[in-house]
Amino acid sequence: MIRLRQHSAVPGFGLTLGYTLTYLSLIVLIPLAALVVKGTAQPWAHFADAAFDARTLAAWRLTFATALVASLVNAVFGLIVSWALARYEFPGRRLLDALIDLPFALPTAVSGIALTAIYSQNGWAGRLLEPIGIKAAFTPLGIVIALTFIGLPFIVRSVQPAIEDLDPAIEEAATLLGATRWQAFWRVILPALQPALVAGFVTAFARSLGEYGSVIFISGNMPMKTEIASLLIVQRLEEFDYPGAAAIALLMLVSSFVLLFAVNVGQWWAARRRFGRVA
């Protein structure tokens, strides 16, 4: 018999591990396997057709582009917000800190309709933007706004602890050696924050790729124009095109995994370069 574990005085190994593996398989692994099965069971021609036809390609382009822009906006403003929260004391700081978590806690359907109300023609922001020619609702801009909303917390919660962990001695050294405030920030602080910033960016980006609820209300969902990939999956399902839906979903899933995997590897590699081999 294979000695799978050291003999332990604590009871319950078999029961807990068995239950864990069974539950994991039933709830997570088997359903995901169904996706792979259904996605790959079709002839390659069908798969390619579903995943790469004109409408789907438009959806991919839109999804990636809006996710990228939103994540970049969040990277810049998220850094500013994290800096303010981590470094400065000001009235309302606690409230601001709590607000950051709100896009997470708010159900996406709620944020979706709220954002649409604000940015549609008669909304508070729409009323101001429309006269100067900026249409937010039912355009890719609206999608970017929605994705910025849900992505902000990822960046801030990644960068804020990193700023708090910065060693003040290094900043002081930079200033003592003659760096201006801006030089110190650009050449000393920012590189130190880069792993956290990148990690936050990629997480926000990966999330934005799959986002559904917050986006579908403000986007207008016009095929070829404002239809995001996750909505297209739902469309295919409603048409009972299971293999088509599975094809798109499989691609989306694989790209999320690749992204997250790449960021993990990137962080590990960067840490190794900085600190040398640990093990």
Place this chain on the structure above:
Amino acid sequence: MRLVVILVAVAFVALLVLLPVIAVFTEALRKGFALYVASITEHDALSAVKLTLETAAISVAANLVFGIAASWAIAKFEFPGKSILISLIDLPFAVSPVISGLVFVLLFGAQGIFGRWLLDRNIQIVFAEPGVILATIFVTFPFIARELIPLMQEQGVEEEEAAVLLGASAWQTFRRVTLPNIRWALLYGVVLCNARAMGEFGAVSVVSGHIRGRTNTLPLHVEILYNEYNFSAAFAVASLLTLLAVVTLIVKTLLEWKTRRGHSTPVEDVYAD
């Protein structure tokens, strides 16, 4: 410079985050308080509340048992493949909500892998409550386990070993030694899991079939009302969910303060929708 940074930060967050919350309540009360109350006590809305509460209760309970079992197995024993197991447990976090619902349609839907089998036995999973519950369990799967595993690993196994050596049964060991040590993390995980379970939209939307009065959770009911241009009612129901979100944030902050955690758990994973 300092002032500029603070002003930009505050303006950005206020405009982006605070505004929508305020909008929910203004829109909800636009047609007056009487209509507001009517919208949230109307029959279909109450069914949605009921389904949401049931789904959340079952999902939290199921994932609670799992979370405890998984963290017990991982923290108290050594075995090969532990990090793979932990990564697998985190899997649902990386899956888009629509895909989380899709997988169950592919499994149990009419054209699904078990579709024929279920049809022959007249069992409805997709487009019925069981589907909604399954999709919610999938989406909230990792929450409690993720809170418990690092904590229990940190706490090690000595106390439990001591208890067993002193003659405690397995259940006594768990109840009187382990549980008191993990109770705040447990509560924290339950709160996050519950919040997500109640607010989940994408996955449930795919799986539910949107049958009014039967397979609609609160977020889905919001969507239906909105699509019918019944805006005030939609926002009225949405305000309930918003209140839930605010309460969740308050409870979460209190629990963090209680365990002095700071920013250890990203709430960013709570609503991956």
